[in-house]
Structure formats: structure tokens, C-alpha cells
Amino acid sequence: xxxxxxxxxxxxxxxxxxxxxxxxxxxxxxxxxxxxxxxxxxxxxxxxxxxxxxxxxxxxxxxxxxxxxxxxxxxxxxxxxxxxxxxxxxxxxxxxxxxxxxxxxxxxxxxxxx
Amino acid sequence: xxxxxxxxxxxxxxxxxxxxxxxxxxxxxxxxxxxxxxxxxxxxxxxxxxxxxxxxxxxxxxxxxxxxxxxxxxxxxxxxxxxxxxxxxxxxxxxxxxxxxxxxxxxxxxxx
Numbered sequence: 001x002x003x004x005x006x007x008x009x010x011x012x013x014x015x016x017x018x019x020x021x022x023x024x025x026x027x028x029x030x031x032x033x034x035x036x037x038x039x040x041x042x043x044x045x046x047x048x049x050x051x052x053x054x055x056x057x058x059x060x061x062x063x064x065x066x067x068x069x070x071x072x073x074x075x076x077x078x079x080x081x082x083x084x085x086x087x088x089x090x091x092x093x094x095x096x097x098x099x100x101x102x103x104x105x106x107x108x109x110x111x112x113x114x
Numbered sequence: 115x116x117x118x119x120x121x122x123x124x125x126x127x128x129x130x131x132x133x134x135x136x137x138x139x140x141x142x143x144x145x146x147x148x149x150x151x152x153x154x155x156x157x158x159x160x161x162x163x164x165x166x167x168x169x170x171x172x173x174x175x176x177x178x179x180x181x182x183x184x185x186x187x188x189x190x191x192x193x194x195x196x197x198x199x200x201x202x203x204x205x206x207x208x209x210x211x212x213x214x215x216x217x218x219x220x221x222x223x224x225x226x
Binding site for chain 1: 147149155156157158159162202204213214215216217218219
């Protein structure tokens with residue numbers, strides 16, 4: 001059973017470009033969470049999604065950031081017009097529909113904005 | 115607003131010694147988690163604590179939960195170098211499904 005998959009693992013963008021981060025949850029998992037980890041800091045919640053629904057986006061910046069989890073395919077975290085402050089590691093986690101007791105984390109995408 | 119605080123933030127230990135990491139949280143929650151993160155890596159789940167008085171042990175690590183005091187501890191027994199990593203506690207939020215609120219992390223370095 002493959003774990004949570006994220007790609008790309010490393011992403012370099014110039015200021016003003018768009019970044020798209022993908023997350024495929026574990027097989028059978030229907031809950032997806034996105035977290036951001038700034039250098040030398042803990043993880044901060046961004047958004048919680050189920051298939052085709054955003055459940056909680058209280059941690060998402062108001063502008064430039066969006067997330068989706070379509071019926072088919074991976075969850076996408078999209079950052080428009082990136083700035084240097086967006087440089088961070090972005091982790092996706094998933095949990096099964098029957099229990100949200102444990103979230104399983106993917107390897108992360110490390111975004112660098114030049 | 116739910117807040118989670120860990121201490122210490124940095125811990126340098128000698129092999130063979132014992133130590134405890136503390137995790138305090140500010141409001142009621144029914145799930146507390148401990149994760150381990152190696153440099154440049156993802157988070158590995160260590161423990162999920164579900165109820166007051168819960169105690170779980172895996173190897174040299176033991177975690178406990180006191181919901182009345184809103185305190186969890188991660189105790190390290192006879193530390194070895196392989197335990198060097200950053201340890202995070204996290205508390206599940208109140209919304210359905212539950213976002214996790216993380217502590218700042220404790221960077222543990224075990225020296226020979």
C-alpha cells in the first residue's frame with residue numbers, strides 16, 4: 001500500500017510565477033490536509049479537503065493561494081504570483097473516511113522562490 | 115484559539131541519559147499526537163493518545179497524556195544517537211475531521 005505521494009519533491013520558481021503542488025492520498029483515504037513548514041518552525045495548518053469539498057480553509061492566506069481535491073485525481077495546492085516568503089516545505093497528509101485519528105504525511109514539496 | 119507549546123525547544127543529551135519533553139495545550143482536545151521529523155524529511159507518526167491517563171511506549175520512547183492538566187510528556191530513556199531528530203506534538207482541533215495544531219518542535223541531539 002503506497003503511502004501519501006507528493007510531487008514535485010523540489011520546486012524552484014521565480015517571483016511572480018505560479019506553483020502547483022500535487023498530493024495523492026493513501027489508497028482508500030478521502031480526507032486531505034495541507035500544512036506549511038517555514039524554516040526552523042513547526043507545521044501550520046492551511047486547508048482540509050474531502051473529495052470536491054473544502055471543509056476548513058482557515059489557515060489559507062486570503063490571496064494567491066487556492067486548493068482543490070477533485071473527484072478524480074490528486075489534490076492540488078496552487079500558489080499564484082509567488083513571493084520569496086512563500087519559500088517553505090509544503091506537506092500533505094491524508095486520513096481514511098472511517099477515522100481521522102491519525103494523519104499520514106507525505107514526503108513534502110520544498111518550494112524555493114528566487 | 116488552540117495553542118500548543120513545547121519545551122524545551124532544543125535539547126542536547128548524552129547517550130545513556132534520560133530526559134522528558136513537555137507539551138502543553140490551551141483548550142480541550144481529545145487527541146494528542148507525537149511525530150518525529152529527521153532533517154529534510156517528512157513526519158513519522160510515533161504515538162496517538164486518546165484519553166486521560168493514556169500511556170504508550172515504543173522502544174526508548176514513552177508518551178503520556180493528562181487531559182486535566184492539558185499536558186503530554188514524551189520521555190526518553192537511555193538515549194542513543196539514532197534518536198536525534200525533531201519531535202513535534204500536535205493536538206487535533208475542534209472541527210470535524212480535525213486540523214492538527216502543532217507545537218514548535220523540540221530539536222533533540224544525542225551525543226556520544
